[in-house]
Amino acid sequence: MGPVVQTRGLSKRFGGQTVLDGIDLSVPRGSVFGFLGPNGSGKTTTIRILLGLASATSGDVEVLGRKIPKFLPEVLPRVGALVEGPGFYPFLSGRANLHRLDAADRFVDPSTRRARTAQALERVGLSQAANKKVGAYSLGMKQRLGIANALLTHRDLIVLDEPTNGLDPQGTREVRHLVHSLTEEGTTVFVSSHLLAEVEQICSHVAVLRAGKLVAQGELSELRAAGxxxxxxxxxxxxxxxxxxxxxxxxxxxxxxxxxxxxxxxxxxxxxxxxxxxxxxxxxxxxxxxxxxxxxxxxxxxxxxxxxxxxxxxxxxxx
Structure with missing residues (x-):
């Protein structure tokens, strides 16, 4: 029942350049955790390491209490993610894209695929556009479809990298409500963003990254009080x-x-x-x-x- 995500001395270097420098993250279970920083500060690199998409130069990483990358096959089925924008087959419908992605998951029951897909599309407001080709989707609709993919099955951890990118005010508000509903179901939500107004409305905890270094971390209310x-x-x-x-x-x-x-x-x-x-x-x-x-x-x-x-x-x- 410890932190959902924990890193100790996490560092990443590309050649002679240090992108992450001794990051000690601790994401409480059941929180909406805002991961903040200027563009280029190392947020996406950190997320890629947490998900096993990149390797750390040094340091320890634990996700859901298991070491990464050693126990990655055990951890990933319990994690949903939207990182660096969604990628889909443009010639297939939104529903067909989700079917293909769900079929690639060997841990789920194929007999309930249609129902799971319909529920995920409904949760992100894409039921009416489910049979429309993704090539005709707007950026905001593609973003919603990416979130739907992360929600195809229950996850203990959802990682969202700039989840409101391309969304109109109504869509942004719907994502906000969706995040809150996920935490009510016991899911921890890790949100990387530079849209501070949105983070302020949905997050219970935040960490601030600057040039690869963690400069603040804790409950949002406590950080405000210290300000x-x-x-x-x-x-x-x-x-x-x-x-x-x-x-x-x-x-x-x-x-x-x-x-x-x-x-x-x-x-x-x-x-x-x-x-x-x-x-x-x-x-x-x-x-x-x-x-x-x-x-x-x-x-x-x-x-x-x-x-x-x-x-x-x-x-x-x-x-």
Missing amino acids: QTRVEVLTPDGEDCRQVLVRLGLIPQEPPTTPHTPSGSDVVVAAPLPKDFLPETIVAALVAAGVRVKGFTVDQVGLEELFVSLTGEGFDVVQ
């Missing part, structure tokens, strides 16, 4: 507000990237809030100084800002 809290003041007296904040020992900063929309001459003045600093103290000081306060909010740093603080806005991309 910075910020106060934002909406006022027409911007300069006076800044002076009051400085007298209180706070450091005014540039307005947040998505501030509360000011109107007319109003401005947003923001400042990091130290721990144990009562926000009421700020409001009282502003009012006492005659600063007109039209809005006052205390915001916890969002996942995007946490991500930028961990990876740096000018990160180097590993090719």
Whole structure:
């Protein structure tokens, strides 16, 4: 009943280039685990190693409590995956493609193939397009079909690499609901993505990768709590507000990237809030100084800002 995925000192080098550098991952059972990082940070390489599609240069890898690649034939039937986009026969229908993929699985019962295929197509919203040739599918439909393939039988672990790629808002919302339904069935979902807003809505745990190194890992709520809290003041007296904040020992900063929309001459003045600093103290000081306060909010740093603080806005991309 330990972690579903665990790595110790996982490293991967291509020639003289280090792509993964001592990764220690721990994916709790039953979680929706977000694996984050800039493009080129090593996310897909890590996934390929977990699935036995690539070999590690050094380190230990366990999936479902078994060492990889030694016990790969035993582990893979319990894992569903969508990695680097789905690949299908374009001249066959979506249903026929799933039938062929299911037939390649020697661990399933052929007599229930038709029912399993129909159920998987229904879960991803492709029942109406099941008999349509995949060559005529949109990118989003192909992505859905790839997820359906991962769901043909019950899996203990589902690995999804950029699962909402090419999906419209409705499709993205459906994938979100699908992920939650999988965890309710006892499946652990490992999601690799750079779409932070989506990860923030579906994941219970996250790990952040930067240039092949793990820079953060844990429950999303705990990482947020360890992050910075910020106060934002909406006022027409911007300069006076800044002076009051400085007298209180706070450091005014540039307005947040998505501030509360000011109107007319109003401005947003923001400042990091130290721990144990009562926000009421700020409001009282502003009012006492005659600063007109039209809005006052205390915001916890969002996942995007946490991500930028961990990876740096000018990160180097590993090719």
